[in-house]
Amino acid sequence: xxxxxxxxxxxxxxxxxxxxxxxxxxxxxxxxxxxxxxxxxxxxxxxxxxxxxxxxxxxxxxxxxxxxxxxxxxxxxxxxxxxxxxxxxxxxxxxxxxxxxxxxxxxxxxxxxxxxxxxxxxxxxxxxxxxxxxxxxxxxxxxxxxxxxxxxxxxxxxxxxxxxxxxxxxxxx
Ligand code: MN
Numbered sequence: 073x074x075x076x077x078x079x080x081x082x083x084x085x086x087x088x089x090x091x092x093x094x095x096x097x098x099x100x101x102x103x104x105x106x107x108x109x110x111x112x113x114x115x116x117x118x119x120x121x122x123x124x125x126x127x128x129x130x131x132x133x134x135x136x137x138x139x140x141x142x143x144x145x146x147x148x149x150x151x152x153x154x155x156x157x158x159x160x161x162x163x164x165x166x167x168x169x170x171x172x173x174x175x176x177x178x179x180x181x182x183x184x185x186x187x188x189x190x191x192x193x194x195x196x197x198x199x200x201x202x203x204x205x206x207x208x209x210x211x212x213x214x215x216x217x218x219x220x221x222x223x224x225x226x227x228x229x230x231x232x233x234x235x236x237x238x239x240x241x242x243x244x245x
Pocket of ligand 1: 137139143172180
């Protein structure tokens, strides 16, 4: 009997290996710069779970938007930025988990000089739009290279890097 394929083995149990869907480029009307996403799961009713891996090239970001039932982001690579309307720009790094509550306007993306990859987790509402999209995050809002409070972001990065070096055994600090 020939060896079974990995898919055949999995199908014979309680789990299933799903076919890989092609990577999709984020449309220009919703994103600035180059963004690519992979659908990990899009639940069929009654499940309405949505999980995407989203890869932002340097400088790329979403437009302003809100999620009907909120969204959780888990950063897995690179360095990114997130901002809620009226709030400061926050640096996000691998391991960070960011939650945006339902209806909160926000954007997320890469820093100007780094890639950023996150897993995005949200749910579709029983009725109505999952996501409401607004205007693009323009260069003044994104703030590169001359954002007035960019020093805030730089300070966060410095603290983050400092915290990393502090963790090295034998560090003098
Ligand atoms: Mn979002």
